[in-house]
Amino acid sequence: AxxxxxxxxxxxxxxxxxxxxxxxxxxxxxxxxxxxxxxxxxxxxxxxxxxxxxxxxxxxxxxxxxxxxxxxxxxxxxxxxxxxxxxxxxxxxxxxxxxxxxxxxxxxxVKEIFKTEKGKYVAPAPIENRLSTMPGLELACVIGEGMGQPVALLNITPEEQERLSKGSEKEHFTKELEKLLARVNEVLDPHERMTTLIVCKDAWSVENNLITPTLKLKRNEIEKRYADDIAQWSKTRGVVWEA
Structure with a gap:
């Protein structure tokens, strides 16, 4: 559990x-x-x-x-x-x-905690639990090893994906994510606060080796998957949608 x-x-x-x-x-x-x-x-x-x-x-x-x-x-x-x-x-x-x-x-x-470039430790799980309470979000993965501030990669449910195919719905969902980011950051210590929420376009699954059969995150695999883009994404404050 x-x-x-x-x-x-x-x-x-x-x-x-x-x-x-x-x-x-x-x-x-x-x-x-x-x-x-x-x-x-x-x-x-x-x-x-x-x-x-x-x-x-x-x-x-x-x-x-x-x-x-x-x-x-x-x-x-x-x-x-x-x-x-x-x-x-x-x-x-x-x-x-x-x-x-x-x-x-x-x-x-112990194995999940990471250190930002400021030398401060961040425990991602409690932050992910707060993010995942938003309807439409399925999974969240907070990363930030060696970064100035953490960012969060997000997976949305298939139902939400279908609903968001309409442009106006996506705009509304983006605003809701911005509110979520502000709300969660408000209760975090300064070094834990996220700069960016990144909505990933592909679902994380057992088949693509990004989660376990018990739906736990494979953090190392997720970080490797998006390693080439994270630096660029993190420059944007707010919400980023993977192209």
Whole structure:
């Protein structure tokens, strides 16, 4: 499962439906963190469950230890040593922070975080979740390694593609994207703010090797696919449509 966007949680909250976020992995039997009723903090996944220890390790990585942790990967000692410390801490691969009440917030994946030319780290997943709440958008991929500011590559749904074949609809959608860019940037730190939203003309699919069968982004493949054009696109502030 992926993180639920704050906008969706807020929408349900207006209906008096409190969605309580939780956190866990196959490697620890999904026994890690739970938000207690009445203690909802949107974007946070709660406090450690009974018998679970949690701390933030090197590079901001979330480490958890409990009796629910796996013993290791079957016949894969090297992978086991990579993900489990000698004293039993599971390296989750997620980056996060812990507040004064012990609640955990996940801010990204260790392997996904990139550094801009200003030397600041950016976790793309939370930004992508905010972008993807707009109707008509299917997937978003925020990139910016070595760039002045991040940009986002967007994929729109087939239904939206068909609707946008009409010129007037495309103009309206562009204005909505500009509003989305301003709205998302408003809640980001200065170094995280995007200069450009780029609407890609081709769908990202398993067949063209840009997403996995479980619909996760293949970031390296997406970056390689558009590498020759990103520098030029990023010079335009606002919305760019791939020709």
């Amino acid at each position: 992926a993180a639920l966007s704050p906008e969706i949680i807020t929408w349900f909250k207006k209906l008096d439906l409190e969605i309580l976020e939780v956190y866990g992995m196959t490697e620890n039997l999904a026994w890690s963190h739970t938000t207690e009723e009445g203690d909802q903090q949107i974007g946070w996944v709660g406090t450690p469950n009974d018998g679970v220890e949690c701390r933030i390790g090197e590079g901001g990585e979330i480490l958890v230890r409990s009796l629910g942790n796996m013993k290791g990967y079957y016949k894969q000692p090297e992978k086991t040593a990579e993900d489990l410390t000698e004293d039993g801490w599971l390296r989750t691969g997620d980056v996060g922070e812990i507040d004064g009440k012990g609640r955990l917030r996940i801010t990204g994946r």
